[in-house]
Amino acid sequence: MNLSIYHNYNTQKPSFSSLSKYSPINKEDKTTATKSYCNDTYFFRQPNQFEIMRTHLKNNFPNGTHILDYGCSDGEETYSIAMVIEDINKKEKTPLYTITGHDPSTEIIEMANKGKYKVDSWFTPDSFLSKNEPTDSIQLNSYQESFHKHFKPTGEVEKDVEVYNNIFANQISYKVNKEDFNGVVDFVGGPIEGNIDQIDKIYENKAKPGVIVFRNAWYHILENKTNSSPLGKEEIKNLKTVLKKINNTLDDNGILIVGALGRDHLLKEFKEREGIIDQSPFHKALYECNFVPLKNSAEHPIIDGRISDNIKVYTIWKKVSPKKNKLPKIFDFLNKKPLL
Numbered sequence: 001m002n003l004s005i006y007h008n009y010n011t012q013k014p015s016f017s018s019l020s021k022y023s024p025i026n027k028e029d030k031t032t033a034t035k036s037y038c039n040d041t042y043f044f045r046q047p048n049q050f051e052i053m054r055t056h057l058k059n060n061f062p063n064g065t066h067i068l069d070y071g072c073s074d075g076e077e078t079y080s081i082a083m084v085i086e087d088i089n090k091k092e093k094t095p096l097y098t099i100t101g102h103d104p105s106t107e108i109i110e111m112a113n114k115g116k117y118k119v120d121s122w123f124t125p126d127s128f129l130s131k132n133e134p135t136d137s138i139q140l141n142s143y144q145e146s147f148h149k150h151f152k153p154t155g156e157v158e159k160d161v162e163v164y165n166n167i168f169a170n171q172i173s174y175k176v177n178k179e180d181f182n183g184v185v186d187f188v189g190g191p192i193e194g195n196i197d198q199i200d201k202i203y204e205n206k207a208k209p210g211v212i213v214f215r216n217a218w219y220h221i222l223e224n225k226t227n228s229s230p231l232g233k234e235e236i237k238n239l240k241t242v243l244k245k246i247n248n249t250l251d252d253n254g255i256l257i258v259g260a261l262g263r264d265h266l267l268k269e270f271k272e273r274e275g276i277i278d279q280s281p282f283h284k285a286l287y288e289c290n291f292v293p294l295k296n297s298a299e300h301p302i303i304d305g306r307i308s309d310n311i312k313v314y315t316i317w318k319k320v321s322p323k324k325n326k327l328p329k330i331f332d333f334l335n336k337k338p339l340l
């Protein structure tokens with residue numbers, strides 16, 4: 001057992017996250033013509049967010065709700081959500097919680113519908129799934145058990161896989177047992193159904209979802225510009241248009257989950273206050289569109305660490321009524337001079 005990989009996984013350091021086995025298909029997506037997407041993903045990525053979501057669902061949506069997983073890539077994220085909430089998702093009649101994975105790339109949604117996944121036996125943060133022996137973490141053990149309950153090896157193993165000019169170890173192929181997720185998980189894709197920017201068109205006459213997940217993909221919606229330059233006025237406007245649509249789509253007490261990468265917070269550089277980044281133009285836009293960081297039972301906003309060992313960000317944002325929402329004073333300085 002390579003402890004450094006588990007350690008790496010537990011502390012959510014990003015070192016291996018870009019080495020997705022699907023990187024080779026990051027090519028121009030014909031369905032959307034102008035965009036190319038990075039589909040990097042892996043099972044149980046930043047799983048604490050889903051654990052918090054599970055508690056939020058139990059407390060706020062005890063009679064069930066729908067979860068929208070936007071930017072779901074090949075479905076590893078969608079199935080991870082389903083597995084984390086499986087124990088509260090009573091299946092006797094109909095499941096309480098249903099999850100739809102959305103992605104604008106039709107190619108990646110085809111892969112999600114096939115439900116066949118490769119797990120690297122050594123070098124990716126979900127490598128622990130390729131083994132069927134206890135790890136040194138109770139949390140990972142439960143994920144491993146759940147994975148092996150629902151995903152079976154196909155018998156195919158690819159040796160010496162090349163990703164970004166590096167040769168990696170064996171990749172073991174698994175197939176999901178779809179029946180286990182009947183009526184719980186489904187996938188839709190394409191430039192309208194898959195695009196979070198079009199969420200109002202798809203969900204305007206449907207029951208409001210309690211959770212919208214859009215992780216490690218925010219930089220995509222601003223055409224990849226944000227990683228290299230500050231957010232301009234036009235970009236903030238576009239960002240707020242999407243955030244307002246998301247807010248209108250969510251049910252009362254609903255939550256929006258974003259990733260914990262600096263990139264996901266549309267940050268190139270960042271200023272931190274006591275180890276927490278909560279004052280970027282992205283966060284200001286969230287407040288202005290009636291979101292506030294979700295608090296835990298001790299009334300502390302929930303933070304998630306990934307940007308670096310010591311620096312954390314708010315990744316779970318709760319919908320609030322416009323009346324209750326006041327822009328915190330920390331943003332005053334943004335009116336004086338741009339942060340980025």
Ligand SMILES: C[S@@+](CC[C@H](N)C(=O)[O-])C[C@H]1O[C@@H](n2cnc3c(N)ncnc32)[C@H](O)[C@@H]1O
Nearest residue numbers: 037038039040041071073195196215216217220
């Ligand atoms: C880096 S992957 C992240 C996958 C997964 N959310 C995760 O965190 O592991 C980003 C995904 O977002 C999708 N995406 C890009 N633009 C999108 C948009 N406007 N709406 C929904 N998904 C989008 C891409 O096709 C890609 O599959």
